[in-house]
Amino acid sequence: MTVETIAGQRLLTAAAADGLLAATAAGGLAPGQTLATARALYPHLIALEADPAGDIAALTAFASWAQRYTPLTAIDTEQDHGLWLDISGCAHLLGGEPALLADLRTRLARRKLPVRMAIAGTTGAAWALARTQDNTIIPNGAEAQALAKLAIAALRLDARSIAGLHQLGVRTVENLARLPRADVTARFGPLPMLRLDQAHGQIAETIAWPQTVAPFRETVPFTEPIGTVADFAQALELLSERLCRHLAAAGQGGLRFTARFFCLDNTAQTITIATARPVRNPAYVAKLLGMQMETIDPGFGVEAMHLVAEDTAPLSAVQAEAFAVADELDRLATVVDRLSNDIGAARIWRPTPYASHVPERAVTRQPPLEKSPTWERDPTQPRPIRLFPRPEPIEVSAPVPDDPPILFRWRRRVHRIRSATGPERIAAEWWREQARPKDRPETDLIRDYYRVEDTDGARFWVFRAGLQGGGRPPCWFLHGLFG
Numbered sequence: 045m046t047v048e049t050i051a052g053q054r055l056l057t058a059a060a061a062d063g064l065l066a067a068t069a070a071g072g073l074a075p076g077q078t079l080a081t082a083r084a085l086y087p088h089l090i091a092l093e094a095d096p097a098g099d100i101a102a103l104t105a106f107a108s109w110a111q112r113y114t115p116l117t118a119i120d121t122e123q124d125h126g127l128w129l130d131i132s133g134c135a136h137l138l139g140g141e142p143a144l145l146a147d148l149r150t151r152l153a154r155r156k157l158p159v160r161m162a163i164a165g166t167t168g169a170a171w172a173l174a175r176t177q178d179n180t181i182i183p184n185g186a187e188a189q190a191l192a193k194l195a196i197a198a199l200r201l202d203a204r205s206i207a208g209l210h211q212l213g214v215r216t217v218e219n220l221a222r223l224p225r226a227d228v229t230a231r232f233g234p235l236p237m238l239r240l241d242q243a244h245g246q247i248a249e250t251i252a253w254p255q256t257v258a259p260f261r262e263t264v265p266f267t268e269p270i271g272t273v274a275d276f277a278q279a280l281e282l283l284s285e286r287l288c289r290h291l292a293a294a295g296q297g298g299l300r301f302t303a304r305f306f307c308l309d310n311t312a313q314t315i316t317i318a319t320a321r322p323v324r325n326p327a328y329v330a331k332l333l334g335m336q337m338e339t340i341d342p343g344f345g346v347e348a349m350h351l352v353a354e355d356t357a358p359l360s361a362v363q364a365e366a367f368a369v370a371d372e373l374d375r376l377a378t379v380v381d382r383l384s385n386d387i388g389a390a391r392i393w394r395p396t397p398y399a400s401h402v403p404e405r406a407v408t409r410q411p412p413l414e415k416s417p418t419w420e421r422d423p424t425q426p427r428p429i430r431l432f433p434r435p436e437p438i439e440v441s442a443p444v445p446d447d448p449p450i451l452f453r454w455r456r457r458v459h460r461i462r463s464a465t466g467p468e469r470i471a472a473e474w475w476r477e478q479a480r481p482k483d484r485p486e487t488d489l490i491r492d493y494y495r496v497e498d499t500d501g502a503r504f505w506v507f508r509a510g511l512q513g514g515g516r517p518p519c520w521f522l523h524g525l526f527g
Contacts, residue, residue, distance in 0.1 A: 047079050048094040054079040057094045076203075099125055107254075108312040111304065112265075112348045113144060115257045122200075126174070128167060128251055137263070141181050149179070151347075155310060164190070167251065168243030172198035172217075188244050192218040199239040205232045217243070260298070260353035262286040269308055269345025273337055276305075276346070280333050283351035284326035297322025297359030302352050303333050308344040315339060318389050320380040320413040322359040332385050380412045397421065401470055403431060403523060425468055426495070428505045428524030435521035438506065445512045448494045452506065454522050459498040466494035467508075489516070495526065503527055 046058045056077045073082050073089075083089055100119070107117040107127055116130035131144060138144045141163050152159050162173035165184035172194055173180045182190045191198065194217050197206055208231070214220050217240070220228070225237050241247040262283045270276070280303060291298060302316045315336040323329065333351075384392045389411075398408040399419040406421060421427070439453040448464035470491045493507040503526035510518040 045073060045082065045089060045091050046094040047091045048096075056082055056091075057096075103127060105311060109306060109310045110148075111312060111350070112263075112306040113138070113148065115255070115261065115352075116253050118251050118253050120171070126171065130251075130253075131163070145179060145181070157310075166243055166245045167249045168199065168239060169245075171200060172243060185245070188221070191243055192216065192221075196220055196236075199236070199243055201236055201239060205236055208232055209236070258352045258354050260287060260290050260294070260296070260356060262290070262351050263348060265348040266346065269342075269347055271342035271345045276337055276340065276342075276349075277330070277334055279349050280330045280351070281326065283349060284330040284333070287351050287353060288324040288326040288329065291324040291353060291356065291359075295358055295360055296353075296356040297324045298329070298353035298356050299323075300353070300355035301329055301333065302350075302354055304350040304352070305340055305342070305346045306348045306350075307342060307346055311343070313340050316354075317381075317385045318355075320377045320384070320411065322357040324359060332381060335382070335385055377413060400473065402473060403427065403470070404433065404435075405473075426526075428503075428526045431505075431524040432522070435507070435523045438520050438522045440506075440508075440520040445518065448496060449506065449520065452520065452522075459500075459502070459504070461496045462499050464494050464496040467492035469493075470507075493523070 045056055047054050048057045049055075056073060056075050056079065058075060073085065079091060082091070100121070103119045103125055107119055110117045110127065110129055114129050114131050114134045116128075118128045120126040120128055131141070135141045135144045138147055145161055145163065148161065149159060160174045160178045162170050162177065162180045162182075164170040164173060164180075164182050164187060166187055169182065169187040169191055172191055173182065176194055176198055180190075196209055196214060196217060196219070199217060199220075201209075209220065214223065220236060220240060228236055238247065242249045264279055264283055266279075270279070283303070287298075287301075298319065299322055300316065300318045302314055305313045307313065315333060317329075317332045317336070319332070380392055392412055393409040394412050395407050396410045396414075396416050397419055398406055399417070400406045401421075410416075436454065440449040441451050442449045448466060449461055451458055451460045453459075470493060472489070489510040491507040491509050493505060495503065496506055497503045504522055505524040505526065506520060506522050508518045508520055510516050512518060
């Protein structure tokens with residue numbers, strides 16, 4: 045048992061390995077009881093401190109490991125922290141549903157992990173049978189018959205509903221199904237009938253799967269665990285060949301590939317690569333994946349490997365051999381792919397125009413081979429070669445407040461102006477979320493830009509922020525250098 049201090053009381057948070065339903069039906073231990081009551085019933089009870097965060101972390105790792113059987117695995121956090129596996133279309137890979145259950149039980153038994161499992165056509169039926177009739181498999185459509193004699197607690201009802209139904213003499217799922225639906229809903233709310241319909245398959249139940257199923261996915265299990273780089277490389281070549289053949293049949297190319305390694309210690313490690321253009325050359329995919337092979341720690345060995353094309357795009361042209369591409373764009377894509385997967389895709393980018401008239405927002409980063417946007421700035425208004433990330437304040441002398449400066453001080457040096465052109469007025473973008481007016485930075489005020497040249501021939505881009513006679517006195521900034 046596990047216990048936790050809640051409101052100053054030591055309470056049981058999890059029942060024994062036999063399960064919550066068995067303990068409740070026997071009138072014994074159940075979550076919510078005080079530790080003193082539990083010890084009165086079982087003096088030799090072993091109580092461990094609860095670790096909810098650790099339980100979730102362990103289940104998350106377990107769910108990731110269980111993806112060797114199906115890509116759809118999720119934690120059941122609403123009840124007693126079980127695990128959902130949607131094995132639709134996957135059981136035949138292991139010889140059928142009984143073989144899948146046997147394989148899973150054997151692997152967990154080797155690690156001394158107790159487990160209760162059941163397979164059914166609905167999540168509600170599978171949940172109930174796993175906790176009452178371990179290792180049960182029922183066909184689709186047989187849920188009502190299989191659940192009829194089970195206690196109503198098997199329907200995942202709250203304690204209040206269970207106690208109220210017991211007072212009416214309703215003990216089994218069959219008893220509940222015979223009651224008038226309107227009367228049950230009026231007295232206990234919609235939950236009892238909703239759970240009954242979900243368990244019988246009359247209402248679909250949605251599970252929040254952590255990830256969607258990728259349509260392009262290949263798996264290779266190993267009769268004996270592998271752990272060498274040469275074995276991994278050979279397996280990746282095999283998976284890449286199968287996956288790229290699948291992509292070619294669908295006229296697709298992969299943009300993001302993930303290889304998952306299922307280890308003997310119940311962990312699953314992954315490596316992911318991204319490509320600048322859609323690819324389906326198996327040697328090329330295997331080569332990029334091999335560049336990250338050193339990040340995999342096989343431990344006691346790897347039992348199975350998956351390769352998934354998580355992101356795809358149409359690709360009709362036949363690709364050239366890996367690293368022997370024909371045109372400039374393909375050669376550039378090869379270089380980008382290798383750099384991105386070596387030092388990180390976030391570090392490979394190129395500047396491109398962004399639709400904003402505010403100078404420091406008019407450029408953004410984008411992936412190297414993406415098409416540039418169609419937006420262009422006004423060519424009649426030149427911009428400096430070097431634009432500062434943030435405008436720097438300067439001290440200015442001007443004959444009248446609205447005129448360009450005759451001299452300014454920047455970084456402790458005085459520059460006397462020989463010529464000036466402007467102003468070019470740029471206002472802050474009104475649709476952008478702004479702070480309160482009194483807290484807005486001075487550079488977010490209306491700006492009047494001037495191109496000025498000093499007596500030494502250096503050219504600067506300066507602006508006056510604010511209007512004369514406004515709430516704040518105008519301030520001057522240097523924003524860039526022309527040469």
